[in-house]
């Protein structure tokens with residue numbers, strides 16, 4: 173039976189009055205605000221905006237293997253509350269890591285029936301070369317099995333498993349990546365500058381409970397040297413490169429030049445780099461620890477400019493939770509690096525973006541259109557168009573609310589945003605024309621599917 177969803181602000185892609193006619197979970201037509209045939213039941217969202225459903229390309233679900241950190245049920249529940257209709261799961265922090273089809277199958281079994289929203293997997297790339305840890309031969313089978321692309325690290329990833337690559341090893345993988353045509357997502361920090369800085373800080377007995385010490389241990393240079401080397405590799409081999417969680421604005425000029433040259437490079441940054449600065453992080457406040465680190469206020473403005481100029485294509489959460497005992501207040505070198513933000517990311521960004529003159533159409537691009545392109549979903553996600561699944565996010569741009577533990581919805585209620593009062597609230601999230609989240613009574617319905625299966 174057909175249904176109609178009406179609002180004064182439907183993102184098409186500019187906000188305008190319109191009505192989506194939905195039949196069997198698919199948008200069949202988009203009509204003028206009042207042009208709904210009388211036999212169709214209308215849900216009227218008034219002034220709430222209707223955005224194309226949000227897509228997060230950087231979520232660490234951690235199940236199977238570390239479900240006590242986060243799991244499909246809790247991560248996708250938080251994502252639904254955050255306005256997301258689809259998340260793409262990172263291949264690490266779960267056990268086994270998603271580096272083979274067998275591991276992917278274990279993940280699918282673990283996820284069965286748990287997901288509130290849709291998901292699909294990234295595969296992992298580890299140490300190709302002569303060593304036995306290489307999974308270069310697994311990449312094509314992983315693509316055939318539905319992996320949207322691959323993630324790799326150029327530095328120790330924080331826990332064992334997804335062994336990081338040297339640049340020489342990545343070079344050996346580059347022709348295969350180019351042939352497969354899927355994006356390679358790279359954690360772009362080289363360990364040289366970090367080892368050197370950390371060694372000096374330990375030698376001078378620096379106080380690791382100070383945020384300034386942690387920040388000094390992961391200098392901009394680690395990102396800059398990695399990104400420079402990656403651009404050269406892309407120029408030579410023409411594989412699709414995606415820089416995850418860009419934290420240093422100093423890399424923006426070389427990324428802009430590389431993109432202007434036509435190299436197939438995309439860039440993401442995260443809410444914490446855009447909405448928190450080093451200056452406001454208290455000593456011992458490890459809920460702010462992530463890698464690369466949150467940098468200065470001046471750097472933050474540089475990232476906003478890069479979003480404005482299109483050098484940064486999209487915003488992803490890098491939702492990376494852990495149990496509270498792994499993030500004790502105190503020394504930053506002892507705490508897990510990762511920030512969980514699926515439920516808060518979109519409003520946190522809107523809160524800052526609208527002050528800078530950005531509109532909802534910009535957020536729809538950063539959180540839906542561009543992420544959908546990256547993970548291969550642009551035929552079905554990223555814009556509200558007839559013929560596509562009725563996946564949409566209902567957002568109240570003027571609504572004021574405060575981030576409390578019961579609004580986080582993921583497993584461990586740790587957040588650097590606790591206590592923040594935000595303008596802009598996710599009111600509901602619809603998947604294939606059905607609500608998966610409604611804010612009025614915090615009701616959730618699990619309707620998620622594995623989009624890669």
Ligand SMILES: [Zn+2]
Nearest residue numbers: 230262490492
């Ligand atoms: Zn991550």
